Amino acid sequence: MVNIEYIKAHYLQLLTLLKQEVSLNQSAQEFLNYVLLYKNKFSSAENADNVQQLREFLRGANRFADEFSFSDRHGSQIRALIKSLYDLLDTAIS
Numbered sequence: 001m002v003n004i005e006y007i008k009a010h011y012l013q014l015l016t017l018l019k020q021e022v023s024l025n026q027s028a029q030e031f032l033n034y035v036l037l038y039k040n041k042f043s044s045a046e047n048a049d050n051v052q053q054l055r056e057f058l059r060g061a062n063r064f065a066d067e068f069s070f071s072d073r074h075g076s077q078i079r080a081l082i083k084s085l086y087d088l089l090d091t092a093i094s
Helices: 004-024 026-036 039-043 048-065 075-093
Strands: none
Touching (some): 004 039
């Protein structure tokens, strides 16, 4: 089982990167707002229902991210963190 604190840390890292991105690229604000919708769920990702919901959210976030043109500075890190979080959550319910 994956440590919930590890998942939270990845999510907070994603938020930090997105906030930095918004300071460079205001068009990313909409994506940050979307990711913030699940802040409480990531804070309590302890039961299987939450984990499944978070996986679905990240699947959608990955598709939604394709609509944005992130800066070269943060873009690859943002996408890598989304994938990493999805993989962590996938491991958590396996």
